[in-house]
Amino acid sequence: MTGRTKYLLDEADLPTRWYNVVADLAEPPPPPLHPGTGEPVGPDDLAPLFPQALIAQEVTADRYVDIPEEVLDVYRLWRPSPLYRARRLEKALGTPARIYYKYEGVSPVGSHKPNTAVPQAFYNAAEGVRRLTTETGAGQWGSALAFASATFGLECEVWQVRASYDQKPYRKIMMETFGAKLHPSPSEETASGRAVLAEHPDSTGSLGIAISEAVEKAAADPDARYALGSVLNHVLLHQTVIGEEALKQFELAEDTPDLIVGCTGGGSNFGGLAFPFLREKLAGRIAPEILAVEPSACPSLTRGKYAYDFGDTAGLTPLLKMHTLGHEFIPDPIHAGGLRYHGMSPLLSHIYELGLIGAVAIPQQECFAAGVRFARSEGIIPAPEPTHALAACVREALRCKETGEEKVILTALCGHAHLDLPAYAAYLSGDMVDNELPDSVLAEALASVPAG
Amino acid sequence: MTGRTKYLLDEADLPTRWYNVVADLAEPPPPPLHPGTGEPVGPDDLAPLFPQALIAQEVTADRYVDIPEEVLDVYRLWRPSPLYRARRLEKALGTPARIYYKYEGVSPVGSHKPNTAVPQAFYNAAEGVRRLTTETGAGQWGSALAFASATFGLECEVWQVRASYDQKPYRKIMMETFGAKLHPSPSEETASGRAVLAEHPDSTGSLGIAISEAVEKAAADPDARYALGSVLNHVLLHQTVIGEEALKQFELAEDTPDLIVGCTGGGSNFGGLAFPFLREKLAGRIAPEILAVEPSACPSLTRGKYAYDFGDTAGLTPLLKMHTLGHEFIPDPIHAGGLRYHGMSPLLSHIYELGLIGAVAIPQQECFAAGVRFARSEGIIPAPEPTHALAACVREALRCKETGEEKVILTALCGHAHLDLPAYAAYLSGDMVDNELPDSVLAEALASVPAG
Numbered sequence: 001m002t003g004r005t006k007y008l009l010d011e012a013d014l015p016t017r018w019y020n021v022v023a024d025l026a027e028p029p030p031p032p033l034h035p036g037t038g039e040p041v042g043p044d045d046l047a048p049l050f051p052q053a054l055i056a057q058e059v060t061a062d063r064y065v066d067i068p069e070e071v072l073d074v075y076r077l078w079r080p081s082p083l084y085r086a087r088r089l090e091k092a093l094g095t096p097a098r099i100y101y102k103y104e105g106v107s108p109v110g111s112h113k114p115n116t117a118v119p120q121a122f123y124n125a126a127e128g129v130r131r132l133t134t135e136t137g138a139g140q141w142g143s144a145l146a147f148a149s150a151t152f153g154l155e156c157e158v159w160q161v162r163a164s165y166d167q168k169p170y171r172k173i174m175m176e177t178f179g180a181k182l183h184p185s186p187s188e189e190t191a192s193g194r195a196v197l198a199e200h201p202d203s204t205g206s207l208g209i210a211i212s213e214a215v216e217k218a219a220a221d222p223d224a225r226y227a228l229g230s231v232l233n234h235v236l237l238h239q240t241v242i243g244e245e246a247l248k249q250f251e252l253a254e255d256t257p258d259l260i261v262g263c264t265g266g267g268s269n270f271g272g273l274a275f276p277f278l279r280e281k282l283a284g285r286i287a288p289e290i291l292a293v294e295p296s297a298c299p300s301l302t303r304g305k306y307a308y309d310f311g312d313t314a315g316l317t318p319l320l321k322m323h324t325l326g327h328e329f330i331p332d333p334i335h336a337g338g339l340r341y342h343g344m345s346p347l348l349s350h351i352y353e354l355g356l357i358g359a360v361a362i363p364q365q366e367c368f369a370a371g372v373r374f375a376r377s378e379g380i381i382p383a384p385e386p387t388h389a390l391a392a393c394v395r396e397a398l399r400c401k402e403t404g405e406e407k408v409i410l411t412a413l414c415g416h417a418h419l420d421l422p423a424y425a426a427y428l429s430g431d432m433v434d435n436e437l438p439d440s441v442l443a444e445a446l447a448s449v450p451a452g
Numbered sequence: 453m454t455g456r457t458k459y460l461l462d463e464a465d466l467p468t469r470w471y472n473v474v475a476d477l478a479e480p481p482p483p484p485l486h487p488g489t490g491e492p493v494g495p496d497d498l499a500p501l502f503p504q505a506l507i508a509q510e511v512t513a514d515r516y517v518d519i520p521e522e523v524l525d526v527y528r529l530w531r532p533s534p535l536y537r538a539r540r541l542e543k544a545l546g547t548p549a550r551i552y553y554k555y556e557g558v559s560p561v562g563s564h565k566p567n568t569a570v571p572q573a574f575y576n577a578a579e580g581v582r583r584l585t586t587e588t589g590a591g592q593w594g595s596a597l598a599f600a601s602a603t604f605g606l607e608c609e610v611w612q613v614r615a616s617y618d619q620k621p622y623r624k625i626m627m628e629t630f631g632a633k634l635h636p637s638p639s640e641e642t643a644s645g646r647a648v649l650a651e652h653p654d655s656t657g658s659l660g661i662a663i664s665e666a667v668e669k670a671a672a673d674p675d676a677r678y679a680l681g682s683v684l685n686h687v688l689l690h691q692t693v694i695g696e697e698a699l700k701q702f703e704l705a706e707d708t709p710d711l712i713v714g715c716t717g718g719g720s721n722f723g724g725l726a727f728p729f730l731r732e733k734l735a736g737r738i739a740p741e742i743l744a745v746e747p748s749a750c751p752s753l754t755r756g757k758y759a760y761d762f763g764d765t766a767g768l769t770p771l772l773k774m775h776t777l778g779h780e781f782i783p784d785p786i787h788a789g790g791l792r793y794h795g796m797s798p799l800l801s802h803i804y805e806l807g808l809i810g811a812v813a814i815p816q817q818e819c820f821a822a823g824v825r826f827a828r829s830e831g832i833i834p835a836p837e838p839t840h841a842l843a844a845c846v847r848e849a850l851r852c853k854e855t856g857e858e859k860v861i862l863t864a865l866c867g868h869a870h871l872d873l874p875a876y877a878a879y880l881s882g883d884m885v886d887n888e889l890p891d892s893v894l895a896e897a898l899a900s901v902p903a904g
Binding site: 005073106110114150151372375418421422425 | 599
């Protein structure tokens with residue numbers, strides 16, 4: 001074992017292709033269905049929302065997809081991202097475990113989201129699209145698409161979930177600095193938003209509602225397309241640059257992970273890190289346990305139903321086979337805005353059903369405790385979302401302290417908290433609550449899943 | 453010329469010693485004087501404020517000072533920092549100039565400040581000090597000392613200039629996340645603060661006042677010492693890791709800077725980048741022009757007096773020979789809080805008087821215009837302070853566009869703006885004004901410089 005703190009790759013080691021895990025699964029995930037016909041959706045159904053290149057990536061069975069040079073050129077602004085050995089955290093915990101984190105906070109907006117925002121903006125611009133619409137929760141995705149749109153000369157319009165819009169005003173400024181136009185969601189700008197406001201004038205919003213608004217606006221404008229920051233196959237595909245780099249970095253570290261932990265909202269950060277390792281596991285070369293961590297307030301994998309449901313609240317999207325809490329479920333306004341989604345990536349849901357990954361739900365105070373511990377030892381203040389994965393790491397590291405096990409833990413530190421600091425203020429002041437999801441609320445929410 | 457975007461060094465290339473430019477100057481800078489006796493201050497005068505190791509570094513004539521292993525161990529969390537070629541900005545400007553930036557925003561708090569906060573905390577802890585007091589403007593320095601104090605188990609108490617405390621609430625949360633205790637300055641906690649508040653109850657504060665408060669508190673507590681984030685020789689010494697790394701990175705780039713540009717508040721970011729290049733220039737190996745950029749609202753180098761003056765408003769510090777606007781001068785609350793200091797590093801002032809560097813003052817709107825331009829091309833939103841240097845780069849790059857000159861420009865991008873985003877909101881909304889310093893105000897302020 002070397003004594004290094006971080007493992008950096010050269011620009012020449014930047015992955016030149018994305019990895020499509022579908023090619024290595026025993027069976028493909030169930031297809032999206034048209035809600036009217038109940039038949040699988042085809043490219044024509046998706047054409048009003050996405051450019052052809054992304055529709056093709058959404059359904060491809062190819063194991064690898066080449067990354068365009070124009071995309072690599074932008075990736076080089078921050079990629080390859082560093083892999084760190086958390087030696088100071090290990091020491092603070094007194095654990096024999098070796099903890100590594102792959103840090104995506106070095107990107108322009110401070111998270112993994114530009115990994116897919118950049119190719120999405122590129123393919124749209126290449127096909128003559130002039131503007132993009134999207135939703136955002138905590139604002140990481142909206143910032144990423146705003147940056148990517150500025151890079152390729154596209155206009156960008158963002159619906160941000162009201163809870164985050166109010167809690168995190170700095171994100172709005174970042175998006176505007178990159179030239180984007182912002183709306184809090186639900187808004188008066190769309191029929192979907194107006195419908196929610198009519199029933200719930202004080203709605204704090206949800207990713208589901210914001211998706212409805214952005215989809216509605218894009219579908220009505222022939223020069224516009226919609227961009228999604230997680231959930232879909234092509235998004236998870238783009239994020240695999242994270243795991244491909246981490247594999248090379250573990251070679252430099254001359255080490256092998258026994259446990260890979262990531263937080264899951266829509267699933268793209270987790271899949272991005274885990275899928276290349278899953279490929280190696282399926283090929284029998286390594287044997288890590290892979291664990292998804294979700295918030296107790298929005299536990300789609302651990303307490304949701306695996307069923308066809310809408311991706312948005314208004315029911316404008318195709319039906320997706322996924323773990324869902326019901327498309328009408330509106331999670332409590334916890335501080336990890338990026339994890340407040342009623343569903344889960346269909347691809348990740350399928351992989352979970354195949355038994356290839358595990359999942360656990362953790363309440364937010366334990367997560368922020370892990371975040372503060374991490375900040376005071378490693379110097380980086382983690383975004384609220386990856387504190388969920390860190391809390392699981394801390395649990396495991398402390399277990400290893402009891403057993404003496406030298407387990408190698410790899411976690412996805414998908415972003416920093418610079419624009420989420422009010423969440424830490426709430427935690428430090430003792431004002432934070434845990435918002436465990438009551439059974440009765442869950443039962444009511446699951447009733448909105450269409451019978452099928 | 454290679455086609456790279458960034459030049460990364462290995463951990464093994466981390467500098468192992470700091471560079472002391474004093475050793476290479478034809479004459480040393482004038483010493484600090486005791487305000488009572490008019491004699492140079494000795495180690496005993498400084499002992500209530502600083503540990504012995506730092507007092508020794510403050511007056512050393514040695515060309516190099518070894519960096520302790522404990523400090524290197526923390527530096528490795530983010531150092532070596534990257535050197536970028538701003539290819540996308542060059543393209544956006546249409547300039548034949550080659551623009552490089554040394555990026556210090558990768559540190560835990562997002563600026564160059566931990567380069568000195570870490571050794572300062574280390575030396576204090578090593579000598580048994582239990583708590584540190586300090587001032588901070590925009591909050592970059594306070595965050596850095598809060599982080600460094602957490603690292604070495606010290607308590608940390610910070611007086612933040614009221615203007616920034618109110619404009620930038622996120623900085624306060626970052627400092628508290630690292631475990632520090634915050635006060636807006638002027639505060640009721642100290643005699644210096646109470647005196648200001650008695651005369652100006654609505655005072656927006658200044659670095660000079662905040663220094664008085666922190667110094668007063670440390671001097672009264674035998675377990676406490678004071679830490680300063682700029683101005684002093686030992687601070688500039690620690691920052692030279694920036695320039696030492698940049699020299700190696702220019703070797704990788706196979707290029708040589710013709711112009712080096714940095715912003716100046718107290719002078720530590722500028723000196724940190726420039727001094728190692730100045731050593732090479734004095735040795736006749738390279739010949740770059742070196743240019744300091746300050747805000748028009750607080751132009752100590754370009755419009756101040758070179759004279760002995762106090763470092764703080766209440767007159768608690770030794771007298772320092774420096775470019776000063778008068779220790780009672782309170783700059784307008786411009787958004788580059790880190791540049792709101794009435795004086796300038798005595799070492800940098802001396803080097804300016806020797807004719808080894810130039811200086812220019814730029815109003816803040818031009819700086820933010822450069823910042824937005826930079827963000828939309830390079831992806832990084834620069835802190836308000838380094839937008840001053842970027843504005844000078846843009847001026848020069850556009851001049852090169854006229855002349856066709858392939859000038860090589862190197863700038864110090866000493867931090868990002870994640871916690872300064874309200875400044876961008878003010879700029880984007882059109883609410884920002886330029887606060888040019890009127891002659892009458894300057895004349896009145898200069899009257900507070902002691903006769904000598």
